[in-house]
Amino acid sequence: MRKSRIAVPDSSDNSALKVVGELKQDILTGYFQPGEKLKMTRLKARYQVGVSPLREALSQLLIEQLVVVENQRGFKVHPVSREEMLDIYATRAEIEALCIGLAVEKGDDEWEAGILAAAHTMHKFGDMVDKDPQEWERRHQAFHTAIAQGCNSPTLLQVRRSLYEKASRYRNLWLKKNMANSAVFDANQKEHQLLIDALLAGNGDTARELIRQHLLSPSRALEQTPGLEELAG
């Protein structure tokens, strides 16, 4: 089986790069809470490295806006806000629509095949959503990535990935407080087939509008949940 989409530490990586992956995961999954201070002593203990690699890793996450820094006051996990969440999801929807529009124009047979393959892998896991939501989200994302790949623009895909990570942070934080009904996120599975139909028919405008709705529905759900800000504590 292929390696997961998420970067996995390679033995040829240095300490900083290895720690970037773990630290990012810990922030995205909410092990470190939004706004939480990231003390060096704790990070050293957790990742078994010195301050130098840690500061390098944090410097990278700084640009990715997963942490913030204040001079002489160290690093903190980037705080969350309803405002930022809506902005990220809205931007993500536009970027995804852009990818899809370009993909319909440029996509070739290989692209179409990739979509169908990813759709198959995803559907096969359809009834396991509740069993292993992590794995389902992986396949779901692989499906959408297969579509976006068709735009054939590394630069644009890079932007797309960065936004996905930020959004998935909000998604994870929400799931942590609402274990029960992840259904609200995944109720939109039927939309996938509509999307595929539009794509293979070369109907870019329809596909773009479908994906916009598809990506905005989680943020609408999150928006209505009370106390998003309290996730910060």
Added chain:
Amino acid sequence: MRKSRIAVPDSSDNSALKVVGELKQDILTGYFQPGEKLKMTRLKARYQVGVSPLREALSQLLIEQLVVVENQRGFKVHPVSREEMLDIYATRAEIEALCIGLAVEKGDDEWEAGILAAAHTMHKFGDMVDKDPQEWERRHQAFHTAIAQGCNSPTLLQVRRSLYEKASRYRNLWLKKNMANSAVFDANQKEHQLLIDALLAGNGDTARELIRQHLLSPSRALEQTPGLEELAG
């Protein structure tokens, strides 16, 4: 007068953050050539700091894709390629069009006023283009930023800025080898008024198409220049 758009080192910043700005400038302007190895001894001498802040700064530019790193082999300036240039410019055109489309929808009176103000500042400098191209580019960019601001999305504007920086690197590298006719870049000044007209008229589609052409013309010019790859040396 307001501070320039480019981040300027603040006394409250740490060494790493100060060095990020200088190092970025040195890469964007081509003081450090594409692909060039960035040896710590040289960087230490140039920026008067130790390796710790340097590695932190480089770690940030790593994510911004202005440098690359190889384990145990240090940092290099991110290499250039015709392919990447075209991809960056194409993506930038799409993102800018996206910003403008949203801005036309959401923009208010203040937004319109900001555009006219920036246009005035830019036009006042119209005949000084050859005298001080740097300053003109600053005003030109301020004009386009004033327009994009209307989208009112920090996330999207962040993406936009990152792409602008990468593109301006190619622009600077090209200018370095072709001091003479920066005219080819700026021949499109007339398009600005057309753009303003479309924006104030609320004609989003026209504005989007105008900006696409506006942003793609430099890349078409660059594409035709012989030996872009040799800029790496």
Added chain:
DNA sequence: TAACTATTAAATATCGATAAATTAAAATAG
């Protein structure tokens, strides 16, 4: 008790030193 100051403790940012790895140069063999 509240507000301010002094003192102590904790944490950060940075440097210099060191071990590991890479590159360059010299030496040796075929």
Added chain:
DNA sequence: CTATTTTAATTTATCGATATTTAATAGTTA
């Protein structure tokens, strides 16, 4: 003379130590 191995010199990546800054605590005065 070319190719391979050995040796030396650079260079990187990381740690531990230190100066400086911030936060916490105790003490003082009104």
